[in-house]
Amino acid sequence: TNATNTTTNQNPPQQQERIEDLDCWQGLPQWTHTTGDKVISSAAISPDGTAVYFGSKDHRLYSVFAGNGTLRWSTDLAGDITASPAVDRFGLMVLVACTTERDRQGKLYALYTSNGTVKWAYNTDLHVFSSPAISACNSVVYLGGDFKVHAVQLSDGRQLWTYRTAGIVFSTPLVTEGFPFESETIYVGSDDKLLHAIRGSDGTKRWVYRAAGEIQSSPTISEDGSTIYVGSDDANLHAIHASNGATVWTFAA
Numbered sequence: 326t327n328a329t330n331t332t333t334n335q336n337p338p339q340q341q342e343r344i345e346d347l348d349c350w351q352g353l354p355q356w357t358h359t360t361g362d363k364v365i366s367s368a369a370i371s372p373d374g375t376a377v378y379f380g381s382k383d384h385r386l387y388s389v390f391a392g393n394g395t396l397r398w399s400t401d402l403a404g405d406i407t408a409s410p411a412v413d414r415f416g417l418m419v420l421v422a423c424t425t426e427r428d429r430q431g432k433l434y435a436l437y438t439s440n441g442t443v444k445w446a447y448n449t450d451l452h453v454f455s456s457p458a459i460s461a462c463n464s465v466v467y468l469g470g471d472f473k474v475h476a477v478q479l480s481d482g483r484q485l486w487t488y489r490t491a492g493i494v495f496s497t498p499l500v501t502e503g504f505p506f507e508s509e510t511i512y513v514g515s516d517d518k519l520l521h522a523i524r525g526s527d528g529t530k531r532w533v534y535r536a537a538g539e540i541q542s543s544p545t546i547s548e549d550g551s552t553i554y555v556g557s558d559d560a561n562l563h564a565i566h567a568s569n570g571a572t573v574w575t576f577a578a
Contacts, residue, residue: 332462344368344387345378346394356394362388363413366456367409370436372416380406381456386421387505388441398441400435403427407457408497413479418444420479422453422468424431429448431470434455435482445482449475456496456543458509460509460525461502467511469494474513474521476495476528481505492516500525510567514540518564520555532570536563 342363343365346355349528357392361383368379376397382405404423422569431453451471458467465476466527466572467556472493476485509525517537522531538559545554552573553565564573 326337330529331562337501337543339351342381344377344389344394346377346391350392358387358389358394358396360385369410369412369419371412372414376416378410378419378421380408380410380421380423382407383434384426386410386419386441387437388419392567394526400436400441400443402443404430404432405538407523408454411457411459411466412438413435413459420457420459420466422455422457422470424452429446433466433475433477435466435479438523447475447484449488454493455513458498458500458511460500465509465525467498467500467513469496469498469513469515474498474511474523474528476511476525488521488523488528488530490515490517490519490521492539494553497543499544499546499553501546512544512546512555512567514542514544518557518559520553520565520570521545522567534565534570534572534574535562536561 337499342360344364345357360381362384368377377389377391384401385399396440401421406423408422418435418437431449433447449471453470455469466479468475474488492515495514499512501510511523514520518536522532536557537561538557540557542556551566556562560578562576
């Protein structure tokens with residue numbers, strides 16, 4: 326898997342970047358953890374709130390203690406990590422995507438949260454820009470990137486299906502709650518200017534919604550599950566019926 330794990334601090338390169346924990350009331354740093362290169366994605370927090378996970382362009386996925394920022398472990402994944410990781414609902418696995426330095430291939434890694442050891446790695450054809458999303462029933466991981474959306478078994482990294490788009494997928498998939506996962510719907514935007522609604526059962530299209538510009542932002546859903554909201558490079562916020570992809574309204578930003 327080309328991954329190397331360490332549980333001790335390393336001397337970072339001359340160029341240093343960091344992640345900070347800020348007090349929500351005053352905005353003052355509570356702790357800082359330095360990495361070997363830029364951190365450009367958001368962090369993920371364990372379900373019990375004790376651990377923070379984040380990636381860096383120094384090729385490492387980090388886990389630090391939430392209380393003080395002390396390193397728990399870091400694992401070298403041999404590629405830039407520019408997307409946010411995701412933690413499964415039981416806090417046992419952390420999922421992260423990267424693009425390998427050697428062959429510029431996209432990879433999705435599943436690591437044990439206890440020690441950063443890689444459980445499995447899943448290969449995509451090209452670069453990966455999307456953050457992974459985990460199904461509500463905690464059994465499937467969805468990932469966008471190389472003109473495809475991938476559905477991967479959480480337990481072993483086995484491919485369940487792929488769905489092809491006509492553009493690169495930067496958007497993190499939105500997964501509606503469903504049990505079993507076959508009843509889920511996955512919503513994801515693409516540079517093909519479409520929001521795709523995909524069946525979790527087999528990766529087939531439910532509907533597509535066309536905007537006038539690329540959709541690189543991640544969609545979100547209303548509390549009652551009836552409306553999808555997504556931004557587009559056409560400078561509009563789009564509200565869309567979740568059931569059939571019809572327009573509810575658009576708002577010019």
